[in-house]
Amino acid sequence: MGNFADFHARSIQDRDAFWAEQAQLVDWKVKPQQICDYSKPPFAKWFVGGETNLCHNAVDRHLAERADQPALIFVSTETDHEKTYTYRELHAEVQRMAAILQDLGVVKGDRVLIYMPMIAEAAFAMLACVRLGAVHSVVFGGFASHSLATRIEDASPKVIISADAGSRGGKVVAYKPLLDEAIALSAHKPAKVLMVDRHLADFTPAAGRDVDYATERAKHMDALVPCVWVESTHPSYTLYTSGTTGKPKGVQRDTGGYTVALAASMPYVFEGKPGGTFFCTSDIGWVVGHSYIIYGPLIGGMATILYEGLPIRPDGGIWWRLVERYKVNVMFSAPTAIRVLKKQDPALLTKYDLSSLQALFLAGEPLDEPTAKWISEGLNGKAIIDNYWQTETGWPILSICNGVEKAPSKFGSPGKAIYGYNVKLVDDQTGEELTGANQKGVLTIDGPLPPGNLQTIWGDDERFVKTYWKTVPGKLVYSTFDWAVRDEDGYFFILGRTDDVINVAGHRLGTREIEESISSHPNIAEVAVVGVADPLKGQVAMAFAIAKDTSGLTDATARLKLEGEVMKVVDTQLGAVARPSRVFFVTALPKTRSGKLLRRAIQAVAEGRDPGDLTTMDDPAALQQIVEQIKG
Numbered sequence: 001m002g003n004f005a006d007f008h009a010r011s012i013q014d015r016d017a018f019w020a021e022q023a024q025l026v027d028w029k030v031k032p033q034q035i036c037d038y039s040k041p042p043f044a045k046w047f048v049g050g051e052t053n054l055c056h057n058a059v060d061r062h063l064a065e066r067a068d069q070p071a072l073i074f075v076s077t078e079t080d081h082e083k084t085y086t087y088r089e090l091h092a093e094v095q096r097m098a099a100i101l102q103d104l105g106v107v108k109g110d111r112v113l114i115y116m117p118m119i120a121e122a123a124f125a126m127l128a129c130v131r132l133g134a135v136h137s138v139v140f141g142g143f144a145s146h147s148l149a150t151r152i153e154d155a156s157p158k159v160i161i162s163a164d165a166g167s168r169g170g171k172v173v174a175y176k177p178l179l180d181e182a183i184a185l186s187a188h189k190p191a192k193v194l195m196v197d198r199h200l201a202d203f204t205p206a207a208g209r210d211v212d213y214a215t216e217r218a219k220h221m222d223a224l225v226p227c228v229w230v231e232s233t234h235p236s237y238t239l240y241t242s243g244t245t246g247k248p249k250g251v252q253r254d255t256g257g258y259t260v261a262l263a264a265s266m267p268y269v270f271e272g273k274p275g276g277t278f279f280c281t282s283d284i285g286w287v288v289g290h291s292y293i294i295y296g297p298l299i300g301g302m303a304t305i306l307y308e309g310l311p312i313r314p315d316g317g318i319w320w321r322l323v324e325r326y327k328v329n330v331m332f333s334a335p336t337a338i339r340v341l342k343k344q345d346p347a348l349l350t351k352y353d354l355s356s357l358q359a360l361f362l363a364g365e366p367l368d369e370p371t372a373k374w375i376s377e378g379l380n381g382k383a384i385i386d387n388y389w390q391t392e393t394g395w396p397i398l399s400i401c402n403g404v405e406k407a408p409s410k411f412g413s414p415g416k417a418i419y420g421y422n423v424k425l426v427d428d429q430t431g432e433e434l435t436g437a438n439q440k441g442v443l444t445i446d447g448p449l450p451p452g453n454l455q456t457i458w459g460d461d462e463r464f465v466k467t468y469w470k471t472v473p474g475k476l477v478y479s480t481f482d483w484a485v486r487d488e489d490g491y492f493f494i495l496g497r498t499d500d501v502i503n504v505a506g507h508r509l510g511t512r513e514i515e516e517s518i519s520s521h522p523n524i525a526e527v528a529v530v531g532v533a534d535p536l537k538g539q540v541a542m543a544f545a546i547a548k549d550t551s552g553l554t555d556a557t558a559r560l561k562l563e564g565e566v567m568k569v570v571d572t573q574l575g576a577v578a579r580p581s582r583v584f585f586v587t588a589l590p591k592t593r594s595g596k597l598l599r600r601a602i603q604a605v606a607e608g609r610d611p612g613d614l615t616t617m618d619d620p621a622a623l624q625q626i627v628e629q630i631k632g
């Protein structure tokens, strides 16, 4: 198609002309008057003056040409359900959901929190919200009541949409008790809760508050709810993510920029074609699920598979069976899932007809070379494309863009900076740009961030500026908080986070949040949580805690009991996803003389590495205790 270097250079040097062209990939009710307003850095406004609607571009726009083509393919190996919705049927379901939300009082700008398992109604809910100009906030179903409560409080939703239960590995996971507890904990109370009853777990509806979805849907079978045209800069959704503090950040996305960014990524990054099928194995609770289970493929006129279930149930061939059955062209998953599959019978990779599959995209965590090689060989040399991005960016920052120009992948590298991203590596101490090959620096992006990236942190512009734009000395640049190097060919290699964020099986978690949860146990005085390398999950959380009352902790059984209690606290407050793999008890934590926790040193010894320079350490015996605990 062209030359990637020129394509990228044009996106930076001739930014507005480049994005004006991409804006033609989507429908506008009113065309934008200004492509990018960067008069108040670092706040970028894209396609100013334009009016559009995300749901229109994902659904309605396709009715003329592909009404009877599959749009949403729901597959649950948990409940043995499989149902395909054409664009026409999806359109009808979304309008029914939108009509229900309207009945519940939802209007443009209202927030709607979605706490749901991977079911088709979750997709209807998201699309119905943006159809009305309401701002959805999907909370990952694996999060428990405390995590959910902080998000309810911050987003202050008028309505919450939920379900009785999810299911994992054949076991019912009740959502409703966690939701009720979260609402009780939260200072903000939603006016209504819309409940999708899957009849998996009994529950008692809260009188006057809880509304039954099936009953309401039956009233609105023929609903016609037009899209509400919104300004390009109108927020489409917020999605909470973890950072350095214990308080999650509501990443706020616009409408026009996001629609254009996803529309452009379909041909250039994913080579997804209208009429094809996209299978993204993420969860709607994460950014990958927002962009590449729901919005991206639908904007691109593709069918998208929404899968509820494990990759190894009924057996390790389930995903490949779906590829064969639905003629999947583009697949998107995470390295952890591939590491799980690697333990299964390799014959499962060759059992099915995978001829439709063009490429497998992997993101969310580092893709290690053995895993990349295993899957690449197993899939007979199909393209395996590592891509790097963040909740904040909404779509990839680094990747090979085969839709622009075919390029080889390099093991261990997510490729080059994508069009629109002016990526620079900088020295964290001096702020100086590092232009030489293989120099380690912080991966930064010069403003304006391209379309689709976060506008701000919900309700907290100051935190947005301070968190992301003020960390590099002397420069207003966006920090990804990732270390990286770039080789002589311009390929980047990600080396890990610069902050206290850890990545467990592709799930981004803040160690501070876990520490705060553990500290709420009555017998915990202080705790440090670090991420430790794990062959399957990439990283796991490990906790080192000081008990208030150590008198009972003299024997291993008592320590195990307290460890179990601490894990339970994390399970019930944050969810099992955040549970530390181990909780060790110590009498002191390694700190600097000024009292700052030496997390890097703890992490190093927990991974059996040399902790490096310890001259600033107050009490070396504290680190020694950790070394001994790890040795067991």
Ligand code: PRX
Pocket (backbone or CB within 6 Å): 241, 287, 288, 362, 363, 364, 365, 366, 367, 386, 387, 388, 389, 390, 391, 392, 414, 480, 481, 482, 494, 496, 497, 503, 506, 507, 508
């Ligand atoms: O540390 C990087 C890691 O995941 C972080 C972002 O996580 P999250 O906000 O959940 O968004 C995931 C979107 C794919 C990054 O700061 N990360 C993401 N992709 C990669 C990666 N690390 C290495 N290689 C990747 N491909």
